[in-house]
Amino acid sequence: MLLQLLALAGITTAQFFDTTGGFRPFGPGYSRGAYPQDFNVVGPALEAVHDSQSAPTGLAVDSALNLYLTYPRNSGQTPNNVVICTDFNNEKPWPSAEIQNCTAGQDPATCFLNVQNVVLDSIGQLWIIDSGIPYYTASTSGAQAIYGGAKIMSFNQTTSELIRTYTIPQDLLVHGTNANDVRINNTLGTNGYAFITDESTNSSIIAINLDDGSTVRRLFNTSVVRADEKYVGSYDGNLIYGWNGTKKSFLSTGADGIALASGNFYWGVLASRRFYYVSQSVMVNTSLSDADVLAAVQFPGQCASEQAGFTADDQGRVYILASEQNAIYYVDTAYPVNETVNGISGNSTGLIPADNYVVNTLVRNGMIQHADSAAILDGWLYFCTNQLELGPSRQYNNVDNRKGPFRSFRVWIGRGPAV
Ligand SMILES: *[C@@H]1O[C@H](CO)[C@@H](O)[C@H](O)[C@H]1NC(C)=O
Ligand SMILES: *[C@@H]1O[C@H](CO)[C@@H](O)[C@H](O)[C@H]1NC(C)=O
Ligand SMILES: *[C@@H]1O[C@H](CO)[C@@H](O)[C@H](O)[C@H]1NC(C)=O
Ligand SMILES: *[C@@H]1O[C@H](CO)[C@@H](O)[C@H](O)[C@H]1NC(C)=O
Ligand SMILES: *[C@@H]1O[C@H](CO)[C@@H](O)[C@H](O)[C@H]1NC(C)=O
Ligand SMILES: *[C@@H]1O[C@H](CO)[C@@H](O)[C@H](O)[C@H]1NC(C)=O
Ligand SMILES: *[C@@H]1O[C@H](CO)[C@@H](O)[C@H](O)[C@H]1NC(C)=O
Ligand SMILES: *[C@@H]1O[C@H](CO)[C@@H](O)[C@H](O)[C@H]1NC(C)=O
Ligand SMILES: *[C@@H]1O[C@H](CO)[C@@H](O)[C@H](O)[C@H]1NC(C)=O
DSSP states (O other): HHHHHHHHHHHHHHGGOOOTTTOOOOOTTTTTTSTTTTOOOBBOEEEEEEEEOOOOOEEOOOOOOOOOEEOOOOOOOOOEEEEEESSOOOEEESSGGGGSOOOTTOGGGGSSSSSEEEEOOTTEEEEEEEEEOOOOHHHHHOOOTTTSEEEEOOOOOTTTOEEEEEEEEGGGGGGGGEEEEEOOOSSSSTTEEEEEESSSSSOOOEEEEEETTEEEEESSOOOOTSOOOOOOEETEEEEEEETTEEEEEOHHHHHHHHEEETTTEEEEEESSEEEEEEEEEHOOOSSEEEHHHHHHHOOOOOOOOOOOEEEBBBBBBEEEEEEEGTTEEEEESSOOOOBBBBOOTTTOOOOOOOEEEEEEEEEEEEOOOSSEEEETTTTEEEEHHHHHHHGOOOOOOGOOOOOOOOEEEEOOOOOOOOO
16 A cells, blocks of 8 residues: 555655565574575484385384385285385385285285285284275275275284284275274283274274274264365475366365374374374274264364374374475373473373363474374384375376385484384
8 A cells, every 4th residue: 555655656666675586685683584495394304214116105113123115006006015125225025925916816805905004013913904995996986995805914023924814894895995094902902903094085993803803883974084075285385186187176085094092092084184082992892882982082173284194102192294294293192291281280190181282393394295104113203205195196187296216214202102
């Protein structure tokens, strides 16, 4: 308005404009907003641990510090579905070459169709989660899991021997079930439980009793597992839609990342900025109705990012891989903590109420290009990156704008794993 008045009065306004191309020096005391590239880098340096030639989604580290990655078949065949890294650049199929591809007529419960993640439990077993959706249908709408193919399998981390397979029952594979991630609590119940996220549009959470294999599906198609309506995320400063050629859609990925901490089950809804938790014992208690379980769900508030992966440490801290912010967040779920919040001292004991959760940034760095899965061992948090949002299904005309290699990193946190 002032400039318009000056212009009307015929007074030159040139003196108000910078003629140095935006680089006029700021006065003393100004340190933010001085340069176009003024983005904060937060947290300690990242250490590169492995380069992958194709995009990994899952990551585990065993107690001998071997690194495992998964290359899922959501957008076509991959030579190996699960690998162990033999050095910074090289990998070999794990646990064997034969298991990587189901062959015609083979029982799909005995081989890999589409493994999404690999996870170490607290008793030296490595678990894989297979969506059971074959590569040749995975990218079509209405893709269905094959019964037997949708499963979790445990292996001995030392010998790579198969220990046990739990298939997801056929009646739980309706409505497009797409098993995406798994975490194990070895001490819950008689022989432990597995918790699985189903990231389909309808979405749900599945719990398997590892003692008898009985399985329960919870929160099916509820708001706490479904994507935001017409969700649009942001990545490296660009807005992200779903694309089929020039046909635009909205991403609808449901419950995705998981962490177990403080006796609770934490999960994020990928195409949203929401995360939730519920007591693990409530989740697995088959005397409780679906309405009871839904009523027990806690919502600590939005977290300013879609989030693919979660993990937790042995002091009740949950880590959230915040792809929209090139960051990894953390949130404490149990006392003690360093801050007093809403009048409750950080020196309290027990669990922090949902309303008092404060999410912080552990690390923010341009090298974090869609961190997808994370694992904690010996004080380090390991994670893989895969530039998911730059892949063909999220780019106009299905151009693949990902540029490998896809790097995995570790960052020091000084803590051990939760489970
Ligand atoms: C799995 O099958 C694909 C396609 O036939 C092949 O390229 C790949 O080598 C196979 N993987 C292994 C480990 O045999
Ligand atoms: C993309 O559109 C084509 C043509 O309509 C269709 O056949 C195909 O299934 C669509 N792909 C996906 C992933 O929806
Ligand atoms: C894995 O195998 C080793 C060597 O046979 C054995 O000592 C260990 O108990 C096994 N661990 C599990 C979890 O089965
Ligand atoms: C959700 O479930 C309904 C009912 O089974 C099914 O018709 C629909 O295809 C599912 N939605 C998706 C996106 O798979
Ligand atoms: C899932 O929820 C959506 C949104 O509330 C609803 O439109 C749809 O009919 C539901 N699908 C099933 C299979 O219950
Ligand atoms: C695993 O379950 C046990 C028994 O309910 C519980 O005490 C423990 O906190 C759970 N572990 C985690 C990491 O939540
Ligand atoms: C399961 O829920 C019922 C009903 O609230 C309760 O009475 C029972 O103690 C719960 N069981 C466990 C093992 O927590
Ligand atoms: C509290 O602060 C101390 C000193 O800065 C730090 O070592 C510790 O990790 C912090 N604890 C929590 C729970 O944030
Ligand atoms: C916790 O107690 C210590 C020792 O009394 C005190 O220095 C610290 O300020 C307290 N922290 C909080 C968050 O109240």
